[in-house]
Amino acid sequence: MAQVFDRSSNALARASLVLTGLIVIALGVALNSLQRSPWVTRQGQRPDQPVPFSHKHHVTGLGLQCQYCHTSVEKSSYAGIPPTKTCMNCHSQIWTNAQLLEPVRQSWATGQSIQWIKVHDLPDYVYFNHEIHVNKGIGCSSCHGRVDEMPLMYMQNSLQMEWCLNCHRNPAVNLRPTAQIYNMAWAGPTTDRPLWCATTGSDGPTAQGVTCVSSDPATMNPQIAQLTAAQGIGKQQSGASLQPGSLQPLESSAGDEDVTNTPVIEMPANYVKFTSQIDLGHYLMKQYHIRDANQLASCEVCHR
Ligand code: HEC
Ligand code: HEC
Ligand code: HEC
Ligand code: HEC
Ligand code: HEC
Numbered sequence: 001m002a003q004v005f006d007r008s009s010n011a012l013a014r015a016s017l018v019l020t021g022l023i024v025i026a027l028g029v030a031l032n033s034l035q036r037s038p039w040v041t042r043q044g045q046r047p048d049q050p051v052p053f054s055h056k057h058h059v060t061g062l063g064l065q066c067q068y069c070h071t072s073v074e075k076s077s078y079a080g081i082p083p084t085k086t087c088m089n090c091h092s093q094i095w096t097n098a099q100l101l102e103p104v105r106q107s108w109a110t111g112q113s114i115q116w117i118k119v120h121d122l123p124d125y126v127y128f129n130h131e132i133h134v135n136k137g138i139g140c141s142s143c144h145g146r147v148d149e150m151p152l153m154y155m156q157n158s159l160q161m162e163w164c165l166n167c168h169r170n171p172a173v174n175l176r177p178t179a180q181i182y183n184m185a186w187a188g189p190t191t192d193r194p195l196w197c198a199t200t201g202s203d204g205p206t207a208q209g210v211t212c213v214s215s216d217p218a219t220m221n222p223q224i225a226q227l228t229a230a231q232g233i234g235k236q237q238s239g240a241s242l243q244p245g246s247l248q249p250l251e252s253s254a255g256d257e258d259v260t261n262t263p264v265i266e267m268p269a270n271y272v273k274f275t276s277q278i279d280l281g282h283y284l285m286k287q288y289h290i291r292d293a294n295q296l297a298s299c300e301v302c303h304r
Pocket of ligand 1: 050070118121141144
């Protein structure tokens with residue numbers, strides 16, 4: 001009996017099987033990268049907001065601090081979006097006729113809040129909390145990028161699981177002194193710009209009990225050093241750099257209150273000099289009691 005299929009068609013069948021396999025794999029890869037593409041994650045997109053609010057203008061231009069509007073970021077899981085009243089503090093007097101601000105005035109008049117479109121939005125099954133990140137030395141810019149340079153808000157990072165895990169497996173590269181969390185320009189210490197840190201406080205090392213200064217405490221005027229240690233240097237503007245100039249606000253604030261009357265604070269003797277982010281990060285890991293990578297990357301941390 002003659003073969004219905006000859007040898008060559010057998011080869012053809014095998015080839016088409018392989019081909020189908022390849023197409024399936026290619027589709028899988030395509031779907032996977034689609035899922036991670038900015039088109040799906042909305043990374044970098046600027047949604048059409050009811051009012052074209054500019055962080056660049058209000059933060060860099062006017063010098064407003066993040067906490068002025070995002071009031072709950074240090075003490076709750078949510079940073080919060082400011083109510084219309086916050087805008088009206090100024091816009092009842094400034095730019096009162098601007099068409100751009102009509103929705104703000106409308107909202108103020110009717111009492112209906114402005115319908116901002118969320119730029120960052122994790123799925124409900126993920127647990128996230130601002131408070132713990134901010135109080136353990138992760139700055140806004142580590143997750144949100146240079147907000148002070150954004151005319152319109154966009155999402156700098158994907159917020160996908162891998163991105164969270166990447167830091168949870170190795171937080172040291174991102175840890176900074178808590179006084180620096182609003183500093184949009186923070187870049188760890190280097191040999192040219194070293195940092196001296198010490199633990200203060202009587203109840204053992206905590207995140208708030210770490211003080212870092214940008215000039216050698218050994219050569220500092222002891223009174224300034226005490227003040228600096230007491231106030232935590234650089235607790236000022238976002239964008240403030242860790243230059244010796246950042247002592248300025250301390251000196252001016254000392255004006256109303258005589259320096260000699262300030263209760264004497266014990267100078268911490270345990271200053272350590274840091275010239276690299278990684279060394280600082282490992283030091284802060286210990287001081288802040290950051291859990292180890294295994295614990296921080298376990299599923300229950302984010303899926304409860
Ligand atoms: C004058 C008030 C004001 C100040 C100051 C301010 N913001 Fe905002 N922020 C807003 C408003 C209003 C929105 C919502 C509109 C938008 O997304 O642009 C917002 C949105 C955001 C969002 C995105 C929220 C979302 O939808 O996911 C982030 C992140 C953010 N701000 C971070 C910061 C940081 C970091 C700073 C300090 C460098 C800061 N903001 C300072 C008013 C402010
Ligand atoms: C501390 C005062 C202050 C607060 C608070 C404030 N603004 Fe403004 N805003 C200004 C000033 C000043 C300008 C004009 C800046 C200029 O033209 O130099 C401005 C400009 C604007 C503009 C015009 C576009 C631009 O950025 O130049 C918009 C829109 C705006 N603000 C929206 C808002 C919204 C929405 C809020 C509340 C979340 C808000 N502002 C809170 C002071 C403020
Ligand atoms: C560890 C990363 C991380 C840090 C640090 C961080 N954020 Fe966020 N932020 C997020 C994520 C993730 C969301 C989305 C939360 C959600 O959808 O539930 C978010 C959302 C927001 C929102 C939208 C409103 C809200 O409360 O969800 C604002 C405003 C905001 N962040 C401001 C800030 C400011 C200001 C800082 C610095 C003081 C900061 N964030 C630090 C990751 C971070
Ligand atoms: C840049 C670094 C960084 C990024 C990015 C980051 N985290 Fe964290 N996260 C930390 C650090 C540091 C801690 C504090 C750990 C500790 O105290 O042991 C923390 C703690 C947490 C906790 C607290 C757990 C608890 O038991 O209280 C949760 C939940 C969490 N992160 C969720 C997330 C999620 C979800 C994302 C992504 C959307 C994320 N984190 C992104 C650094 C980061
Ligand atoms: C640091 C926080 C964090 C930890 C730890 C974590 N996840 Fe997630 N997970 C997320 C975030 C954020 C998303 C949402 C991603 C998105 O929006 O696409 C997510 C999404 C998921 C999804 C939905 C499908 C997907 O991939 O988008 C599954 C399933 C999941 N996680 C399983 C796990 C398992 C299993 C573990 C433990 C091995 C784990 N996660 C640990 C943050 C975390």
